[in-house]
Amino acid sequence: MKDKYFYQNSLEYIYSTVSLIIIFCLLSLIEIFKNFNLQAFVYKLLNDFFTGLLIGLLFFPLYLLLKYIKNPLGIIVIKILFCIILIIQLALIGYSLTTHINLGADLLGYSLSDMYTTVTASLSLSFLTFLPFIVLPILFLGLIRLFHLFGHKINTKIILLCLLIFGSLNFLIASSHKPASQNKLNFLLSDIIRTQNDKASASEGNLTFKKEFPLEKPSQDTKDVLGPFFNIQKEKPNVVFIIMEGLGSDFTDDGEYKGFTPYLDSLTSKSLYWENFVSNAGRTFGALPSLMGSLPFGENGFMELNPLPKHNSLISILKSNGYTTTYYSGDESTFDRKSNFLEYNGIDKIIDINKFGPGYVKTKENSGGFSWGFPDAEIYRKTLAELKTKKEPRLDIIMTLTNHEPFDFPSKKVYLEKVERILKTKSYLDQNRMSEYKDIFSCLLYTDNSLKSFMEAYSKRTDYANTIFIITGDHRLIPIPQKDNISRFHVPLYIFSPMLKKTAKFKSISSHTDVTPSLVSFLTNNYKLNKIEKTTWIGQGLDTVREFRNIHTIPLMRYKGSINDYIYKDFYYSDGNLFKIDENFNISETNDDMRETITSSFNDFKKLNSYLTTKNKITKVASNFIKPAYAFTPEQLSTIKKLTKGLDRDQIFFLARDLAFKKEREKARLLCNYVLNDLPNYGDVRTLKGRTLAWDGDYKNAEIELLEVINRTPFYGDSYLAIMDVYWWSSQNKKAVEIGKKALANQINDPELGYKLAQAYKRVNNIKDANKTIDSLLKIHSENNNYLTFKKSLKK
Numbered sequence: 001m002k003d004k005y006f007y008q009n010s011l012e013y014i015y016s017t018v019s020l021i022i023i024f025c026l027l028s029l030i031e032i033f034k035n036f037n038l039q040a041f042v043y044k045l046l047n048d049f050f051t052g053l054l055i056g057l058l059f060f061p062l063y064l065l066l067k068y069i070k071n072p073l074g075i076i077v078i079k080i081l082f083c084i085i086l087i088i089q090l091a092l093i094g095y096s097l098t099t100h101i102n103l104g105a106d107l108l109g110y111s112l113s114d115m116y117t118t119v120t121a122s123l124s125l126s127f128l129t130f131l132p133f134i135v136l137p138i139l140f141l142g143l144i145r146l147f148h149l150f151g152h153k154i155n156t157k158i159i160l161l162c163l164l165i166f167g168s169l170n171f172l173i174a175s176s177h178k179p180a181s182q183n184k185l186n187f188l189l190s191d192i193i194r195t196q197n198d199k200a201s202a203s204e205g206n207l208t209f210k211k212e213f214p215l216e217k218p219s220q221d222t223k224d225v226l227g228p229f230f231n232i233q234k235e236k237p238n239v240v241f242i243i244m245e246g247l248g249s250d251f252t253d254d255g256e257y258k259g260f261t262p263y264l265d266s267l268t269s270k271s272l273y274w275e276n277f278v279s280n281a282g283r284t285f286g287a288l289p290s291l292m293g294s295l296p297f298g299e300n301g302f303m304e305l306n307p308l309p310k311h312n313s314l315i316s317i318l319k320s321n322g323y324t325t326t327y328y329s330g331d332e333s334t335f336d337r338k339s340n341f342l343e344y345n346g347i348d349k350i351i352d353i354n355k356f357g358p359g360y361v362k363t364k365e366n367s368g369g370f371s372w373g374f375p376d377a378e379i380y381r382k383t384l385a386e387l388k389t390k391k392e393p394r395l396d397i398i399m400t401l402t403n404h405e406p407f408d409f410p411s412k413k414v415y416l417e418k419v420e421r422i423l424k425t426k427s428y429l430d431q432n433r434m435s436e437y438k439d440i441f442s443c444l445l446y447t448d449n450s451l452k453s454f455m456e457a458y459s460k461r462t463d464y465a466n467t468i469f470i471i472t473g474d475h476r477l478i479p480i481p482q483k484d485n486i487s488r489f490h491v492p493l494y495i496f497s498p499m500l501k502k503t504a505k506f507k508s509i510s511s512h513t514d515v516t517p518s519l520v521s522f523l524t525n526n527y528k529l530n531k532i533e534k535t536t537w538i539g540q541g542l543d544t545v546r547e548f549r550n551i552h553t554i555p556l557m558r559y560k561g562s563i564n565d566y567i568y569k570d571f572y573y574s575d576g577n578l579f580k581i582d583e584n585f586n587i588s589e590t591n592d593d594m595r596e597t598i599t600s601s602f603n604d605f606k607k608l609n610s611y612l613t614t615k616n617k618i619t620k621v622a623s624n625f626i627k628p629a630y631a632f633t634p635e636q637l638s639t640i641k642k643l644t645k646g647l648d649r650d651q652i653f654f655l656a657r658d659l660a661f662k663k664e665r666e667k668a669r670l671l672c673n674y675v676l677n678d679l680p681n682y683g684d685v686r687t688l689k690g691r692t693l694a695w696d697g698d699y700k701n702a703e704i705e706l707l708e709v710i711n712r713t714p715f716y717g718d719s720y721l722a723i724m725d726v727y728w729w730s731s732q733n734k735k736a737v738e739i740g741k742k743a744l745a746n747q748i749n750d751p752e753l754g755y756k757l758a759q760a761y762k763r764v765n766n767i768k769d770a771n772k773t774i775d776s777l778l779k780i781h782s783e784n785n786n787y788l789t790f791k792k793s794l795k796k
Contacts, residue, residue, distance in 0.1 A: 012075050013056075013063050015147035020082050021052030023140055024089065024183060031093050043181035051183035055085065079144070083137040085185065090136055092184035098405075099478045101488075102184055104191030106283075106559030195562045198606060199299065213617055214608060215536040219524070222535060225544045226522040229272055231501045236393040236527050238467040239318070239519070240458075243287050244447060246403035248476025249275065249490040249585070251444055256483065257434065259422050260444040263452035264494070267471070271496040272504055276548065276585050278489040278511045278567065279475045282558040284399075285336045287474035290512035292345070292397070294537035298613040300560040303337040306678070308344050309616045312536065314516045315345040316622065318395045321529045324348055326390065328383045329399040330356075330374030334679045343680065349386075354681055354713040356382055358747045363401075363408055375409045376402045376447050380454035392463055400447060403477055407443040415442035415449075437480050468497040470515065484587050485565065485574045489556050506543065507583055509550035509567065513539030536619040548583035555605050563609070566602040573598050629680065630673040639667070640674050649675050653685050665692040683709050683716040691722050699730040710742075717748045724756045736760035751777055758790065767794055 028044040059078060067074030095103045182190075250256045252264050253275060267273070280290040281301065289295040289302035293313035298305045319325050326349045333339040333352035342350055353373040360378045365371045374382070383398055390396075402409045409415075419441045423431050434441070451471075458464055473491035482488060493510070518541040523529050543551055549570070556565035566573040570581045571594055578595050579587035612618050632640065644652050652671050660668035672689040675682055690705035703726055709719035720743040727736035740757030743750075754777050761770035774791050781787060 012144075012148075013060065013078065015144050016075070016078055016082055017052060017056035019140055019143035019147065020055065020086065021049055022143060023086050023136065024048035024052050027086075027089060027093055028183075031097065040181060044183070047181055047183040047186060051186040054186075055082075079141065083140055086136050086140055087133050089183070089185050090132060092188060096184060100481050101282075101478075101558070102182065102187045102191070104188055104559070105195035105561040107188065107192070107561075191562065198563070199610070209608070209611060213536065213620060215538065215612065215618060216534045217536075219521070219532045219535050222517045222521045222537070222541045224518075224521045224525040225542055226272070226495070226518055227526055229502055229504065229544075230497070230499050230522075230526070232526045233466055233499065235466055236322070236523070236529070237497075237499065238392060238394045238396070238463055239314075239323075240467060240469045241291065241395075241397045242451065242469065242471045243291065243397070243399045244403065244451070244471065244473050245284070245400050246475070246477025247447075247473025247491060248482075248487065249277070249473075249492050250476060250480075250482070250487060252492050257437075257441070257480065259426070260419070260441045261448040263448045263455075264471070264492070267494050267496055268505065270500075270503055271494040272500070272506070272544075273495075274493040274506045274508075274510055274542070276507055276509045276583075277472070277491055277493040278486075278509070278554060278556065279473065279491045280489070280512045280554065280556055282475050282488045282556070283560070284474045285560060286557055287399070287512065288338060288341055288397075290539075291472070291515050294513040294516045294539040295618070296538055296609045296612050297555070297557045297563060298609070301336070301557065302613070303341045304560065305613055306337075306340075308341065309613055309618050310620070310622045311618045312622050313345045314519060315342070315347055315395065315397075317520060317529075317532070318393075318523075319346050319348070323393050323395045324390050325395045325397075326351065326386065327397045327399075328379060328386070329353075330376075330379040330382075330401045331372050332681070334681050337678065339680055340678070350712075351382060351386055352681070354683075354715065357715050361410065372401055372404065374401070376400045376450035377410070377453065380450055380457075384454070384457055387461070399474070400450075402450075403440075403443050403447045405479065407439045409443060409446050412439075412442060412446075415445045418442070418445055440477065440480055465498045468495065468499065470495055470519075472512070472515075484579075485558075486567075486572050486579070486581070486585070486587055488558060489565070490585055504544070504546065506546055507548040508543035508545040509548075509552065509554070509581075510542045511539060511552065511554045511567075513537065513554075514542045514552065515539075517541040534619075534621075550581075553601060553605065555602070555609070563606060566598065566605070568594075568598045568601055571598055573602060630677050632670075632674070636670055639670060643667070643671060644674070649679060649682070653682070653688070656685070657688055660688060660692050660695075665696060668692055681712050683713040683719060686712075687716075687719050687722050690719075690726070694722075694726045694729065699726050702726045710739075715746055715748065717743070717750045717753060720748060721750065721753055721756065724753070724760065728756070728760070733760055733763040737764055737766070751781060755787065755790070762790075762794065770794055 025045055025048050028041065028048055032040055032044070059081065063074045063078050065074075066077050092103050247261075247264075248255075251258065252261045253268055253273075258265075280286050281297075285301040285303060286297070289297075292315055293302075293311055295302045295311055295313075298309075302308075315325050325347050327333065327338075327342050327347055328351045329338075331353055333342070333350050339350055339352075356374055356378070360374055360382060362373060362378075363371050363375050379398065379400060383396065387394075387396070416438060419438050422441070423434060423438075426434070455469070458467070471492075471494040476482065476488050476490060478488075493515070517535065517537040517539050520532065520535070521541065524531060538555075540552055543549070550567065552567070554567040555563055556567065557563050558565055564575050567581070571590075571592065572579040572581050572587050578590055578592060578598065580590045580592070581587050643655065647655065652675055656668040656671035656675075659665070659671070669689050669692055672685050672692075675685045676689075679685070686705055686709045690702045690709065693699075693702035693705060703723065706719050706723035706726065709716065710723070713719065720739060723739055724736050727733070727739065737757065737760045740753065740760055743753050744757070754773055758770045758773040758777070761767070761773060771791075771794055774787055774794070777787050778784070778791065
């Protein structure tokens with residue numbers, strides 16, 4: 001009797017599990033409906049059955065426990081949990097359809113604010129965006145209801161037997177374990193577990209190497225392979241890096257989606273050009289450390305390490321040799337902690353979204369109110385404006401932005417028309433598969449034309465003849481389907497310069513980490529630069545052999561938190577699968593005897609990566625590096641941990657502000673310093689810190705902090721108001737006038753700021769300018785009593 005009661009009451013759980021599996025299968029069908037492939041669908045079904053069965057088995061004890069506590073509670077909780085699981089699965093499928101990869105351990109590599117920024121940039125939020133997430137739970141609950149209505153006609157034992165058979169088939173068919181076929185939720189959890197195991201394996205025990213600093217080697221070991229291609233001049237050359245967002249080799253030269261980068265294609269025959277070149281990371285976070293420093297990855301990307309291990313870079317080396325170093329971008333440089341890396345290496349100036357000011361036009365906001373920042377043409381225009389005041393020699397690093405979701409930019413209609421004309425020249429099959437991505441191709445045309453305009457403008461400069469341009473992609477753009485995993489990393493490299501005495505096209509494989517070793521060797525061997533005794537690069541230097549070959553071992557971090565890909569000789573190892581690379585950079589799966597050798601080499605790198613970054617063993621001598629602005633005692637760290645638990649950076653700012661108003665200013669400043677170590681450009685936080693110092697009468701340090709805000713974010717009005725208060729309270733009236741004039745020069749039209757400036761003019765007896773300033777305010781605010789009273793006081 002008890003068995004029968006247990007069986008009957010467990011039917012509702014079985015119905016819920018079967019409904020979960022059915023929805024999984026329906027979602028898989030929707031996922032591949034557009035490019036339906038029967039074999040792929042069968043593999044997906046097997047994975048869906050296995051995942052659903054596993055979820056059912058895992059949650060069954062919870063169901064029984066809750067049912068024992070209170071009869072209806074068990075199934076209510078299970079239905080809620082299964083609805084949440086399905087919503088997560090739907091979100092993961094949406095991510096996969098957009099990025100063409102499954103979301104895995106990279107989820108752990110981004111902060112909540114970074115994830116929010118990326119998601120809001122990619123989505124146009126509307127009711128339709130959320131509709132599937134509302135419909136899905138209703139469909140799930142509806143299926144359960146149907147089982148209740150017609151379940152008596154179904155033999156439950158047959159259902160269970162089918163579940164077990166289909167679920168177990170997953171173990172027998174190897175192809176069903178490939179990432180593309182896996183259930184998205186299963187892949188996410190499996191990838192996180194595998195990554196954590198990899199990290200534990202890489203760092204297990206007290207790792208030691210034959211040398212304390214394993215990367216150290218004599219500088220002469222990196223041969224000068226670039227020197228033979230250049231006419232060497234007396235003056236040190238300017239070096240300009242142009243790191244183009246999403247520029248994959250699929251879109252340049254003879255790539256799969258060629259035809260939309262005519263200017264770059266023209267550089268192929270005018271440059272040193274590497275066609276089989278790779279980025280070391282599948283997203284932007286890896287570009288700067290690899291290109292500028294030939295550095296390891298750490299756990300979630302080198303720039304996420306806090307504090308950064310001691311290291312050298314092209315920035316710090318050239319700065320110590322008299323170069324002016326500047327970074328240009330159109331977005332927020334604190335994203336991915338780029339500013340921390342740049343400032344550590346002593347960069348002279350960062351020009352980002354905070355430094356553009358009036359006269360530059362941002363990319364328009366999406367429906368969620370988000371804009372990444374300034375499009376490519378504006379970034380180049382700002383760069384050219386800034387170069388007028390920069391002394392030579394220079395290292396200029398430009399990171400473009402536009403070739404990224406949401407693929408919006410000025411004059412888009414014109415470029416879409418160009419895309420239409422180009423598509424008409426292609427075959428019917430190409431037109432059919434490419435027409436879906438017209439927005440992206442128009443964006444490529446825009447980025448290419450923006451680069452062309454920049455190079456043409458630069459060519460009119462007197463220093464053009466002594467400038468070397470290095471142009472590459474940070475990674476291949478994501479939304480257009482890629483033919484294989486290695487395509488994600490396949491990017492072009494151009495070294496273009498009027499100084500070149502001969503050009504060449506190389507089929508040999510090199511990567512981002514090989515660029516700085518070769519540049520440093522070239523510059524130190526041909527110009528009067530301080531000699532470096534030892535180098536500590538991960539890369540070996542660019543290979544300038546024209547035939548196809550690979551002399552490097554190249555680790556690849558597809559996304560933050562997981563090193564899954566590795567290039568060894570002419571083999572590509574990815575997610576446990578081994579492929580052979582041909583001279584056209586196509587790959588084919590192989591069961592070569594080299595698997596064991598490659599796996600061992602890859603594991604050795606992972607251990608080296610962990611040792612270098614966790615034990616600070618990259619180098620013992622770093623030039624021009626700047627330590628984090630604030631160091632904390634154990635007691636302070638304990639206080640910070642207690643106060644900030646579960647809070648993001650914005651919430652910490654609000655907490656610090658509340659503490660400041662409660663006169664707990666030391667704690668407020670401690671939290672400000674904690675945030676500023678990560679986000680040095682956070683104007684609100686630094687302004688709050690400056691104000692608290694002023695409230696405590698420390699006007700000198702308040703001035704230092706507030707001037708730093710103005711330096712970093714010169715178009716942020718609150719910092720000017722704050723420092724004018726400081727000057728006001730400390731009777732530094734002339735300084736108040738100067739800072740007010742500076743604010744007006746930056747076109748910060750804040751009435752409160754204008755009023756303070758008028759008062760400051762009065763204090764220094766400059767009645768003429770006081771009148772002029774207050775009159776301009778009265779034109780807009782004619783009824784403001786404070787302004788009218790002040791105007792009268794000037795007549796006395």
